[in-house]
Each structure stands twice: as C-alpha cells, then as structure tokens.
Amino acid sequence: PCLQTWTLLHVAFTDMASSSKEPNHKSVDWANTFKRLVAGGLSGCCTKFAIAPLDRTKILLQAQHPYYRNHGIFRCVLEICRREGVLSLWKGTSMMMIRIFPYSAVQFYSFRQYKSYYEPLIGNEHIKKIISGSSAGVTSVMCTYPLDMVRARLAFQITGEHRYNGILSAFASIYKHEGGIRGFYKGISATVIGMVPYAGVSFYTFDSLKELCIKHYPELLARPDNFSPETLVLKTWVSLLCGGFAGAISQTVSFPLDVARRRMQLANVLPDSHKFQGISSTLATVYKENGIIRGLYRGLSINYLRVIPQQAIAFSVHEYLLELFGINRTKD
Structure with missing residues (x-):
C-alpha cells in the first residue's frame, strides 16, 4: 500500500515538474x-447519499447486530424504521460525506494517473487497466480509512444506546481506548486485500465496456461530446448499465473480504471481539459459525441492490461531470 501511494505521489510530482517547464500550460x-478531483468527489457524494439506507442495513446485517440478525433485507429496513425512525436509515451519512469526497476524488483521479504511469511499463492493455484500478483503490483506501472506521462505528449504533455522541466523540474515543493511531486502521489489511480485486475489476470492466460500446456501436450507444463534437461519449443509459454491471462483477469477487473488514472494524463493540483480530481468523470464524451463504456472503443480495446502483451512478455522474467541465476521458 505504501508503494502504491508513493507511486501516485511520484507521478503527480513528475507531472508538476513537466508543467513547470511549460509555463503556458501550467494553469491549464x-x-x-482540480476539475477531475471535484468531478470524482461529487460523483461519490451523489452516489453515497442515494444508497445510504441500503449501506447502513448492510452493515447491521454483516456484523450480525443483535436486534436485526434474524431479519432479511426488507424486514431489516422496516424494523429499523419502526425502532429508530425513517431518518435513522441515513445515520452516519454526514461522516460518510466527509469520507467519500476525498476517497472518490483520489480514486478516480489516481486511476487516470496510474494508467499513464503504467503505459510504458505494461504492454497488455487488460492487465494495465486491472493494475491501475487496483492501485487507485488501494491509494484511496490508505488516504481515507480512518474516516471509514468512524463512519462504520456511527452507523452501527442504535438510537437510545449510543456509545459515541458524534464524529469528534468517536475519533477521541477510538484514539484514547484503542491504541491511538493504530486503532483507526483495524481491518485495513482486509480492506486493502479486498480493494485490489474490487477496484481492479470495477475500473477494468467499465473502461473496457465503454471502449467496446464506442468502438463497435457508436450510433446506437454513443453520442458526440458537448464540448468536443468530434469525440464520442456513452449515452447516459448505457453508462448506467456499464457501471451497474461493473459493480455486480467486482462485488461478487471481493465480498467475503468486505465481511471480514466490517467484523474487524466493529470488533471492539462486538461481544466476541477476540475472534476478529486478523483476516484469516475472521474469515475462519465467520465460515465456521455461519457457513458460506449465511456467513461469508451474508448481505450479498442487499449489496447487489446497493453496489449496482452505486457504481452505475458513480461512473455515470463522473462521466457527465467530466463532460460538463470540458474534459473528455476518451482522450486519456
């Protein structure tokens, strides 16, 4: 992970150095x-706000919360509304917005940077896209993981039984009682390992589908860019479909590691926390106690309901904003 982050910084400073040699292009x-970072950040915020209720439900099911562990997806949503109110479905959303803007901005921007960096190093286009997507995912996780930790803790709380009084309270409590800075990175190994296939497959699938659609079915699936009519971009409905498909494939591959990550993040608020101290022990415990379907893949169905629209919205909004800002990704 440190190598991935260093690589991105190296590429960024290289770009800045080359820009300084060309004064006329530096401001551009x-x-x-800036436009790319804003486009990435806003696309993430739009996405997360839309799927926040499903996101919280998934966390409660994954961590086997005592109040909801015996419920299915829709029953769990109804029970949350009955017990805590409808607005509680968006619990932890403010923390999520704080986290997702830099996370999404870094991920989308670094994917482009990594593609440029790996261009002369990797000849195979498919491998280059997968590695670039994985590198972008790892970089964004390393930059924003403490925010994700706090957000998970806040979302896990039940109204009337609060352990934390807010974002600052959660940060202070974790730092004081869970080993300082190290406490904010519980589950980071599972997250990084899970992000490698998730981000790699997601970016690879969308980017490849986009190129195929524009290359082979330009009249049916593409349209001229509003800022560069000679350049084609995907139609909105096609972008949504490609993003949704990319999300479904990537989530299937990486879901067990996502379950392990949540269990490790929430270890200190679970009664049997000693079982969730490492990736292998967490996966083994979940498999032994709950099996594959009700353990390692528990919550996958709701995750499809969450990830498919999430990725569809994220990629589509990102493509739209890049076009709106006058930057077309097909030129990258």
Missing part, C-alpha cells in the same frame, strides 16, 4: 486536475 494543468 492545475485547472484540469
């Missing part, structure tokens, strides 16, 4: 970088 480069 900085402007485009």
Whole structure:
C-alpha cells in the first residue's frame, strides 16, 4: 500500500515538474486536475447519499447486530424504521460525506494517473487497466480509512444506546481506548486485500465496456461530446448499465473480504471481539459459525441492490461531470 501511494505521489510530482517547464500550460494543468478531483468527489457524494439506507442495513446485517440478525433485507429496513425512525436509515451519512469526497476524488483521479504511469511499463492493455484500478483503490483506501472506521462505528449504533455522541466523540474515543493511531486502521489489511480485486475489476470492466460500446456501436450507444463534437461519449443509459454491471462483477469477487473488514472494524463493540483480530481468523470464524451463504456472503443480495446502483451512478455522474467541465476521458 505504501508503494502504491508513493507511486501516485511520484507521478503527480513528475507531472508538476513537466508543467513547470511549460509555463503556458501550467494553469491549464492545475485547472484540469482540480476539475477531475471535484468531478470524482461529487460523483461519490451523489452516489453515497442515494444508497445510504441500503449501506447502513448492510452493515447491521454483516456484523450480525443483535436486534436485526434474524431479519432479511426488507424486514431489516422496516424494523429499523419502526425502532429508530425513517431518518435513522441515513445515520452516519454526514461522516460518510466527509469520507467519500476525498476517497472518490483520489480514486478516480489516481486511476487516470496510474494508467499513464503504467503505459510504458505494461504492454497488455487488460492487465494495465486491472493494475491501475487496483492501485487507485488501494491509494484511496490508505488516504481515507480512518474516516471509514468512524463512519462504520456511527452507523452501527442504535438510537437510545449510543456509545459515541458524534464524529469528534468517536475519533477521541477510538484514539484514547484503542491504541491511538493504530486503532483507526483495524481491518485495513482486509480492506486493502479486498480493494485490489474490487477496484481492479470495477475500473477494468467499465473502461473496457465503454471502449467496446464506442468502438463497435457508436450510433446506437454513443453520442458526440458537448464540448468536443468530434469525440464520442456513452449515452447516459448505457453508462448506467456499464457501471451497474461493473459493480455486480467486482462485488461478487471481493465480498467475503468486505465481511471480514466490517467484523474487524466493529470488533471492539462486538461481544466476541477476540475472534476478529486478523483476516484469516475472521474469515475462519465467520465460515465456521455461519457457513458460506449465511456467513461469508451474508448481505450479498442487499449489496447487489446497493453496489449496482452505486457504481452505475458513480461512473455515470463522473462521466457527465467530466463532460460538463470540458474534459473528455476518451482522450486519456
């Protein structure tokens, strides 16, 4: 992970150095970088707000919360509304927005940077896309993981039984009682390992489908870019379909590691926390106690309901914003 982060920084500083040698293009480069970061961040915020209720339900089911462990997806949603109110479905959303903007901005921007960096190093286009997507995912996780930890803790709380009084309270409590900075990175190994196939497959699938659609079915699936009519971009409905498919495939591959990550993040608020201290022990415990379907893949169905629209919205909004800002990704 440190190597991935260093690589991104190396590429960024290399770009800045080359820009400084060309004064006429420096402001344009900085402007485009800012636009790309904003586009990535806003696409993540739009996505997460839309699927926040499903996201919280997934966390409660994955961690086998005592109040909801015996419920299915829709029954769990109804029970949350009955017990805590409808607005509680968005519990932890403010923390999620704080986390998701930098996370999504870094991920989308670094994917483009990694593609450029690996261009002369990797000849196979498919491998290059997968490695670039994985590298982008790892980089974004390393930059924002403490925010994800706090967000998971807040979402796990039940109204009337609060352990934390807010974002600052959660940060202070974790730092004080769970080993300082190390406490914010519980489950990071499972997250990084899970992000490698998830982000790699997700970016690879969408990018490949996009190129295939534009190359082979331009009249049916594409349209001219509003800022560059000579360049084609995906139609909105096609972008949504490609993003949704990418999300479904990537989530299936990486879901057991996502379950392990949540269990490790929530270890200190679970009664049998000693079982969830490492990836292998967590996966073994979940498999032994609950099996594959009701353990390692528990919550996968709701995750499809969550991830498919999430990735569809994320990629589509990102593509739209890049077009709106006058930056077309097909030129990358």
